[in-house]
Amino acid sequence: MDAFVTHTGTAVPLRRSNVDTDQIIPAVWLKQVSRTGFEKGLFAAWREDPSFVLNDPAYDGASILVSGPDFGTGSSREHAVWALQQYGFRVVIAARFGDIFRNNSTKMGLLPVVLPPEAVETLQKAVEADPATEITVDLSEREVRAVGEAWSFEIDDYTRWRLLEGLDDIGLTLRHADAIADYESGRQPWLPKTA
């Protein structure tokens, strides 16, 4: 995973709520067995509408998605995160996220930032008024800065550290292999085995 420290870029305003992962990437795209090529499936159904915001050339090159509340609800498909990243997004800002999507994002280094609805509204308006508006998302300071304002956001220390360092979770867990083995030796004998 690439480290995430701070990022400055332009943004796309997505004025929709309950953006479920079926919209972010429809099921037909989930048949792939590789990890690449998902950018084409990002919002595939919505992008067929020429007036959909991602089709507006004014937002070409944007790397921050500013969405309505409940972004990434529904299915656990991590393909949603891959699609957003491969399309070029580094950050999604929303007032609320689906739990599994948020987890998946932080495993991959896509930063989900929770801001209050008023802050999201301010950012969306600013970007709609001037698509060249730059937003800075500073993970080390836990702060979003744009249009002369700054908003702090919450993220737990551990996840922040992992993202700042770009660390792989599995490697971290395997440092505790002894603790896992200890736990395994004390499990109840009746617990089921598949084999």
Next chain:
Amino acid sequence: MGRTLAEKVWEQHVVRRAEGEPDLLFIDLHLIHEVTSPQAFDGLRMAGRPVRRPDLTIATEDHNVPTVRGPISDPVSRAQVETLRKNAAEFGVRLHPMGDAGQGVVHIIGPQFGLTQPGMTIVCGDSHTSTHGAFGGIAFGIGTSEVEHVLATQTLPAYRPKTMAIEVKGALPYGVTAKDLILAIIAQIGTGGGQGYIVEYRGEAIRALSMEGRMTVCNMSIEAGARAGMIAPDETTFSYLKGRPHAPEGEAWDQAVEYWKTLRTDDDAVFDRVVEIDAATLTPFVTWGTNPGQGAPLSSVVPAPEQFGDPIERSAAERALEYMGLTAGTRLTDVEVDTVFVGSCTNGRLEDLRAAAEILQGRQVRTRTLIVPGSMMVKLQAEAEGLHEVFKAAGAEWREAGCSMCLGMNPDTLAPGERSASTSNRNFEGRQGKGGRTHLVSPQVAAATAVTGKLTAPADLV
């Protein structure tokens, strides 16, 4: 102070706890299917890591499989299923492939084998893993990175979610099902209402549910945003489990039951949030919009967006009505349907098929009607009872087991603009096929709808 059920199960599984870090949680059972696992196995291969506990891992083919007999015709789907077969063989994971008597939707087969037991931690690369919480364990969906993590370590780092009690007081009226109950709960608390919580469903109406009904309720916890849903085990749970292939036997059974009986929320435990629902006021429920929170009693009308005070909800409702092709004020029972789907991990169990058959017995369907058992075992049981004959006589299609039209990854899809009454769990735009319009309903309402061609409560059938 006492502890909640969720806290008890969580604490039992903490491998390691350190200040400022998430708990490292042991995972008792890892369920795998073809869609969310290929990249995880690739990751293991690249890092040269084995599967730590193949004996706590089980795989099945469900999302892509056709529900008519024969091979998978779509080459991309087939490649995905073949990849799972290759990975299972290479890493030593038990797999129930298409055609195998143990094959079925991942959340149907775990309970059916008795692999899902009280007090366990269960994960799967699938959000409806919450289903398994019906047995009193903590079960939740994970993404592919976490699938790889569990394969490699049999653990997951996680912060314990907050706890919520949903107290369902009173008894469900006759004809009102577990599905109606959970749809009503989601409409009340919203698609984000459970976010950050493990929900424990409690109260008289929950205790009165069968295991199948409890699974239906827990299954849709995720549609309220909850990380997991659970129900304390009781005699209903024990008698469901007894004698299943992986349930403990003899002395081990007695020991297990003794422990399982401790798995209940202490009387003096405190939940972070409590929601109360009055079961007695509920009636058959149906969704009208494009998220599972946009639902209403079937006896009511399509709501007007102006009814919603919150501007975000209002615009979501406007958009949903446009997508669904509905006009505010239309009676829901006047909404005409093209296709009826009975199946999925929400309502694809034997009890659901029996309920649908009871209504279709001696009647004819007016819509295309797909009846898709959740597993091969469900299919065989249903056939042993003759349910398939009832369905066929009514003009419905009796299919092989799989996810089918729940998400339309196989050929079972809606055409653009087509409308379904579906016993599945998601009415998202395009979920059942691009441009398809989904109304979520119980198996009973689905069957009655198939008979009339309009959304219909069984009580209104002549």
